[in-house]
Amino acid sequence: MTENTIIRFEEVTKQYDDDPAVLNSVSFEIERGKFYTLLGPSGCGKTTILRLIAGFTEPSHGNIYFNGKVVNHVPANNRQVNTVFQDYALFPHLNVFDNVAFGLRIKKMKNAEVQQKVKEALRFVNLEGYETREIREMSGGQRQRVAIARAIVNEPEVILLDEPLSALDLKLRTEMQYELRELQRRLGITFIFVTHDQEEALAMSDEIFVLNKGKIQQSGTPTDIYDEPINRFVADFIGESNIVPGKMIQDFEVEFVGKQFECVDQGFDPNESVEIVIRPEDLEITKKDQGKLKVRVDSQLFRGVHYEICCYDEAGNEWLVHSTKKAVVGDEIGLYFDPEAIHVMRFGETEEEFDKRLESYNEGDHAN
Numbered sequence: 001m002t003e004n005t006i007i008r009f010e011e012v013t014k015q016y017d018d019d020p021a022v023l024n025s026v027s028f029e030i031e032r033g034k035f036y037t038l039l040g041p042s043g044c045g046k047t048t049i050l051r052l053i054a055g056f057t058e059p060s061h062g063n064i065y066f067n068g069k070v071v072n073h074v075p076a077n078n079r080q081v082n083t084v085f086q087d088y089a090l091f092p093h094l095n096v097f098d099n100v101a102f103g104l105r106i107k108k109m110k111n112a113e114v115q116q117k118v119k120e121a122l123r124f125v126n127l128e129g130y131e132t133r134e135i136r137e138m139s140g141g142q143r144q145r146v147a148i149a150r151a152i153v154n155e156p157e158v159i160l161l162d163e164p165l166s167a168l169d170l171k172l173r174t175e176m177q178y179e180l181r182e183l184q185r186r187l188g189i190t191f192i193f194v195t196h197d198q199e200e201a202l203a204m205s206d207e208i209f210v211l212n213k214g215k216i217q218q219s220g221t222p223t224d225i226y227d228e229p230i231n232r233f234v235a236d237f238i239g240e241s242n243i244v245p246g247k248m249i250q251d252f253e254v255e256f257v258g259k260q261f262e263c264v265d266q267g268f269d270p271n272e273s274v275e276i277v278i279r280p281e282d283l284e285i286t287k288k289d290q291g292k293l294k295v296r297v298d299s300q301l302f303r304g305v306h307y308e309i310c311c312y313d314e315a316g317n318e319w320l321v322h323s324t325k326k327a328v329v330g331d332e333i334g335l336y337f338d339p340e341a342i343h344v345m346r347f348g349e350t351e352e353e354f355d356k357r358l359e360s361y362n363e364g365d366h367a368n
Ligand SMILES: Nc1ncnc2c1ncn2[C@@H]1O[C@H](COP(=O)(O)OP(=O)(O)OP(=O)(O)O)[C@@H](O)[C@H]1O
Pocket: 016, 022, 040, 041, 042, 043, 044, 045, 046, 047, 048, 049, 196
């Protein structure tokens, strides 16, 4: 824990009645002033983590620390945290000003101060001049900004955002991603953002926690997680991946599709069965005898910036390639990749084995 740590989860488990735990001994730290994203499929426990931080629910086991103090039983209104909900939860019968002022009035703040703080918050989200507008006269993106103004006006230490962009169309969503990221930088408040959209997570975050089935699978910067996925789940969930079976011959040498290749991974048993992950953009197309693998082009789509080319090797594995070069459907071509593009993953490891490896990964041993 550093002096910058604002929130810490220590082996937090959350269980409802006799159901299996929805969070299973989860530990992590959140630092001041950063943008965090909780990323994972539906039902993996993202909202539960936010609810625990906000104080809407209590852990079944473990401890939650806020600025070094255990807050397991501290009620929501006594925490320096505000939440922006998916549906924004604005009051439809109040105008923009009164929505933003609501929390301050509950705190019985003096009117002059309320006026000044609301004005400032609206300026922050570019909604100056909208004070008397009714909520129903605001667009989706504007409502979103009102919800954010309502959170920041309380000057919390942490803002929790539960899928706040999911109701917006794609264009507005992208705009709001930029706005939110920019706002977080200007405010310097810690944001904890929940999404199941991996592109959104990669674009916005300082740090991402990838969750599955109530456990953090991997945490790190977007590039850490994209470039070095720790297991098949993360590789599959973050970005597109080619995943084929293989065998680790020895340190720095791996076999797949019946051929041996130099790689940068080590620490596996000799001849251990592994899975190989190679990202589509790390594959380069060449003439058929100049690549490291020979494949046949099955189909091709133009995606604006690149072609998405689907190929099959002799063993029947599918290879997806993102290339600026066009291929010809039906042709045999070569695929070239660098040793660094090969990511080697343990095959079929048990949960205990994975937990052990995750622990050593988090302690800084990134050998495999
Ligand atoms: N009050 C509750 N009582 C019983 N089970 C609950 C309760 N709240 C959540 N759960 C269960 O906990 C699990 C995790 O839910 P959670 O809402 O945290 O997931 P999520 O990752 O946010 O999912 P989504 O992306 O769909 O919102 C789910 O299986 C859910 O059914």
